[in-house]
Amino acid sequence: MRLIEKVWFNSHPAKYLLVPLLLPLSGLFWLLSTLRRLSFKVGLARSVKLTKPxxxxxxxxxxxxxxxxxxxxxxxxxxxxxxTPGVISRGYGGQAPHYPYLVTAESTAVEAGDEPVLIQQRCQVAVAVGSDRIASAELLIAQGCxxxxxxxxxxxxxxxxxxxxxxxxxxxxxxxxxxxxxxxxxxxxxxxxxxxxxxxxxxxxxxxxxxxxxxxLAATEVANVQSGQCIKLLDFIKLNPSVNAIAGIGAPQRFFDTLKTNKFNVKKQQSFVDHHSFTLADFSDFDDTIALIMTEKDAVKCQGFCQSHWWYLPVDAxxxxxxxxxxxxxxxxxx
CATH class of the missing domain: 3.40.50 (Rossmann fold)
Incomplete structure (x- = not known):
């Protein structure tokens, strides 16, 4: 976890230095965001109503x-x-060839961002990414959503x-x-x-x-990153008494806690910043003889170089x- 996140969420002692230094910037942030909201409220800026909900x-x-x-x-x-739903997303971290970009089964996290690719692969649903969400939504409406x-x-x-x-x-x-x-x-x-x-x-x-x-959030199975093979959660734990774990999400400790709640014996865990772009070097310190488990969001970024002992834990709301x-x-x- 980054130091600033420890200050935000864990009351790290560094708060006594950082918070007073950053409060003026928070005041500026409040002013700008308030003015922006007011501009829409009084009609200086215009919201766009789409033809579909x-x-x-x-x-x-x-x-x-x-x-x-x-x-x-x-x-x-x-x-x-x-x-017939469609999903729009900013596509954080993606570098698509054009926007709005329609995510396909062949799209990578490098192109579209990790979350849009995850949603498209999991749901087989139309997903469009881009900073102009109205243009993305209109593209999906034209697709029949x-x-x-x-x-x-x-x-x-x-x-x-x-x-x-x-x-x-x-x-x-x-x-x-x-x-x-x-x-x-x-x-x-x-x-x-x-x-x-x-x-x-x-x-x-x-x-x-x-x-x-x-x-x-409930988990019932574990999926192999390389093959897509799914194994029931309890069966996987019996076959893998110890695992290593990584997480590159907004709250990685939540994932590690989920593993422990589901009776995983986590031998080693490592967290990365949200939307981290993984490379094979990120896994060099892990024992290759032990199953490595990650989040579904991380798995979509590792498919190009994943190993046979890498698995991910899908969760459902x-x-x-x-x-x-x-x-x-x-x-x-x-x-």
């Missing part, structure tokens, strides 16, 4: 909240209602949304509660009360949230019957 899944803080599993869940839920799900984009106010979901990390919550860069927040906690639904990942929803829901019914009703209301 738009669901935005975002967060008020830095990454690692669990947005991607929620997007995947909404894709499947929309399909169960007879809809009748509902658009935006992976992130909560602060992209140019895109008018019909349903807004904020995902909150139930463990880290809001860190020290400060705006960037002194804290991890892009918008203040007041923003929760303005959203249609607030989803707490891994912890009971707070009462002050607007329409709070609780989500858990799960909701109570009551919360699923609420999500279903919200989507039906858009139609």
């Amino acid at each position: 738009v669901i935005v899944v975002g967060n008020i803080g830095v990454g690692g909240n669990g947005k991607t599993p929620v997007v995947i869940y909404l894709v499947e839920l929309s399909r169960s209602l007879g809809l 009748d509902i658009i799900i935006s992976d992130d984009g909560l602060q992209h106010y140019r895109l008018e949304r019909d349903l807004e979901l904020i995902v909150v990390d139930g463990q880290r919550l809001f860190g020290n509660g400060l705006l960037l860069p002194a804290g991890p927040l892009r918008e203040g906690q007041w923003r929760l009360s303005t959203s249609d639904l607030v989803i707490y990942n891994g912890k009971k929803a707070k009462k002050n949230a607007n329409q709070p829901l609780t989500m858990t 799960t909701f109570s019957d009551v919360d699923r019914a609420l999500l279903t009703d919200k989507i039906k209301a858009l139609l």
